[in-house]
Amino acid sequence: MKSELFILIAEAIGVYFLVLWAHSLRNRAGLAHFYALLGGLTAVMSWITDAGVKVILPHVELMVGSTVFYTALLLGVFVVYVFDGPRATRIAISTIAGISIMVPVIALILHAQIRLSDSPPIGHVPIPSLRINTASVLATVADLIFLAISWEFLGKPRINLPLLLRSFLTLLGVMGLDVLLFSTGAFLGTPAYGQILTGTLLSRIIISVFAYPFLYLYLKQQNRKYGLVIEHRPVLAILKEVTEVRIELNLAQQEIERRKQVEREKEILIAKLQQALNEVKTLRGILPTCAYCKNIRDEGGDWHQLEEYIQTHSEAKFSHGICPDCRKVHFPHLRAERV
Numbered sequence: 001m002k003s004e005l006f007i008l009i010a011e012a013i014g015v016y017f018l019v020l021w022a023h024s025l026r027n028r029a030g031l032a033h034f035y036a037l038l039g040g041l042t043a044v045m046s047w048i049t050d051a052g053v054k055v056i057l058p059h060v061e062l063m064v065g066s067t068v069f070y071t072a073l074l075l076g077v078f079v080v081y082v083f084d085g086p087r088a089t090r091i092a093i094s095t096i097a098g099i100s101i102m103v104p105v106i107a108l109i110l111h112a113q114i115r116l117s118d119s120p121p122i123g124h125v126p127i128p129s130l131r132i133n134t135a136s137v138l139a140t141v142a143d144l145i146f147l148a149i150s151w152e153f154l155g156k157p158r159i160n161l162p163l164l165l166r167s168f169l170t171l172l173g174v175m176g177l178d179v180l181l182f183s184t185g186a187f188l189g190t191p192a193y194g195q196i197l198t199g200t201l202l203s204r205i206i207i208s209v210f211a212y213p214f215l216y217l218y219l220k221q222q223n224r225k226y227g228l229v230i231e232h233r234p235v236l237a238i239l240k241e242v243t244e245v246r247i248e249l250n251l252a253q254q255e256i257e258r259r260k261q262v263e264r265e266k267e268i269l270i271a272k273l274q275q276a277l278n279e280v281k282t283l284r285g286i287l288p289t290c291a292y293c294k295n296i297r298d299e300g301g302d303w304h305q306l307e308e309y310i311q312t313h314s315e316a317k318f319s320h321g322i323c324p325d326c327r328k329v330h331f332p333h334l335r336a337e338r339v
Contacts, residue, residue: 005062008062011064013214015068016214022034022037023076023079034076038095042095043099049132050133066178077093078215079219096144107128131185135182146173154169183197287309289306295309
């Protein structure tokens with residue numbers, strides 16, 4: 001039995017090393033491979049949890065999926081939040097939650113397909129438990145948000161915890177919360193509830209003690225290698241970030257609508273200007289004009305009175321009067337006043 005426990009601890013530490021190594025490559029290869037690893041570990045965790053893989057010790061049962069793989073996921077989200085911030089953490093949480101939902105759905109589809117084809121049942125694909133998987137997804141989201149909140153709370157200047165104690169308490173606290181949420185949601189009311197709750201809590205404490213030095217050394221090594229400063233964010237930074245993103249999206253949507261309205265008004269204005277331009281008539285070029293009567297010849301060779309021609313080919317209108325010179329010539333008997 002002791003050997004089984006040591007094997008379990010060795011498995012957990014091995015997976016922890018894999019997660020930390022994948023995260024350490026982010027400056028050279030980005031975080032895509034890290035998210036892929038989290039997704040793979042989530043799928044394995046879901047599969048072996050549905051299969052009921054466990055280590056049975058006196059008076060306790062250790063669920064391998066929860067003890068080894070889920071704690072590795074917590075560790076992964078922990079380091080990505082500390083070093084990469086809330087935005088990267090939300091991607092990690094979405095990856096874990098999404099695959100936690102997808103794996104049991106695929107398993108159900110496979111079993112339904114086998115039944116419909118009258119083939120023998122497939123023993124290597126465990127039938128998922130709706131209760132266990134629902135509890136797992138809900139506990140996962142709650143755990144990962146609590147992890148971020150507790151890390152920021154313990155990092156407040158007035159608390160002033162050293163990095164060693166701050167990271168250990170954060171990790172241990174979120175592991176304890178997960179034991180309570182997941183075990184209660186998945187197994188409350190079953191005969192094995194007490195054993196699973198006790199065993200999982202015990203395994204988390206043991207693994208935390210064994211694995212924590214590696215986490216602490218990783219935090220120190222990354223800080224020393226890249227000169228990173230661990231930020232002190234607001235306690236609700238991860239939730240605040242979500243709110244800010246939603247506000248930004250709403251503002252962006254409003255800006256898009258405003259620009260669309262401006263474009264529509266611009267198109268209407270252009271149409272009105274084009275219509276006005278089409279209605280404007282201008283006179284260009286040389287006008288053939290009679291030297292005596294001032295009539296104008298059009299393109300067809302016909303002669304038109306000056307006023308008639310201009311009114312036809314422009315927007316100008318004419319009114320008539322008599323200038324002073326013509327008045328003197330044609331009406332010399334009139335007094336010198338404007339006619």
